[in-house]
Amino acid sequence: MAEPSGEHRGEDRPSVEARYGWGPCVPDAVQVFNNVKAALVFLCSAIFAQSMLVNGFARSVVTSLERRFGLTSTDLGTVIIANDVANLLASIPIGYLCARNKPRWLGCGMVLMALGSFIFATPHFAAESRQVAEVELNGFCANNTLQNQNLTHRDETGCDSQSADETSLTGYKYVFVFGKFLVGTGACALFS
Numbered sequence: 001m002a003e004p005s006g007e008h009r010g011e012d013r014p015s016v017e018a019r020y021g022w023g024p025c026v027p028d029a030v031q032v033f034n035n036v037k038a039a040l041v042f043l044c045s046a047i048f049a050q051s052m053l054v055n056g057f058a059r060s061v062v063t064s065l066e067r068r069f070g071l072t073s074t075d076l077g078t079v080i081i082a083n084d085v086a087n088l089l090a091s092i093p094i095g096y097l098c099a100r101n102k103p104r105w106l107g108c109g110m111v112l113m114a115l116g117s118f119i120f121a122t123p124h125f126a127a128e129s130r131q132v133a134e135v136e137l138n139g140f141c142a143n144n145t146l147q148n149q150n151l152t153h154r155d156e157t158g159c160d161s162q163s164a165d166e167t168s169l170t171g172y173k174y175v176f177v178f179g180k181f182l183v184g185t186g187a188c189a190l191f192s
Contacts, residue, residue, distance in 0.1 A: 039103070043190075046110055050187045053117055054083055058180065065176070069123065069169040079176040086184025087191075094185075095192035102189075109189035116182025123172040 019026040020034035032038075062076050071079075098105045 042106070046106065046190055049110075050113065050183075050190060053113065053183055054187070058083070058120075069127070069172050071170060071173055075170070075173045079173060079180055082177045082180035083184035083187075086181045087188050090185045090188040091192060094188045098189055098192050105189045109186040112186030113183050114186075116179045116184075116186060118179075119182060120176055120179030122179075123169075123175050127169055127172065 018034070020030050021027065058080060062080070065071055065079070066073070066076060094105065094109075
């Protein structure tokens with residue numbers, strides 16, 4: 001009896017090189033995701049998550065970051081643009097390296113995006129809690145908090161103003177920039 005030809009052998013099981021998994025860990029239970037439909041679902045989910053992070057969440061919290069951490073518009077511009085700078089710097093190396101094993105680089109990029117998002121959110125939990133003080137509204141100067149009352153001084157309009165070097169929370173801008181930089185680097189594999 002003749003041995004079956006190569007095209008009929010192992011159609012139900014992919015070869016060892018084409019099996020789905022991470023390194024030597026390639027369990028049979030996850031091989032159901034080793035097809036084009038699962039890859040399409042993963043790519044759509046990854047692009048949706050990247051779009052939410054870059055165009056949705058980050059842009060919608062700009063005013064909150066400005067008030068909470070005493071950041072200037074220039075500081076916030078630096079935070080927002082860090083994503084694009086990371087894309088620019090990482091596009092050539094990741095584009096070259098992605099040609100060898102695109103799915104692995106996409107997975108690593110998504111992990112890097114998640115890590116960047118976690119780092120971006122960390123200052124909200126690490127900083128002192130914001131306590132709002134009751135204040136009489138004299139005109140439009142209503143942005144007084146308990147933590148800012150000791151750090152503010154009256155300017156010529158009679159409103160409390162806060163200089164950037166007097167507050168301890170402006171140092172978190174570097175954490176925000178680093179988080180956005182990681183998000184941009186991780187998303188680079190999606191577009192290469």
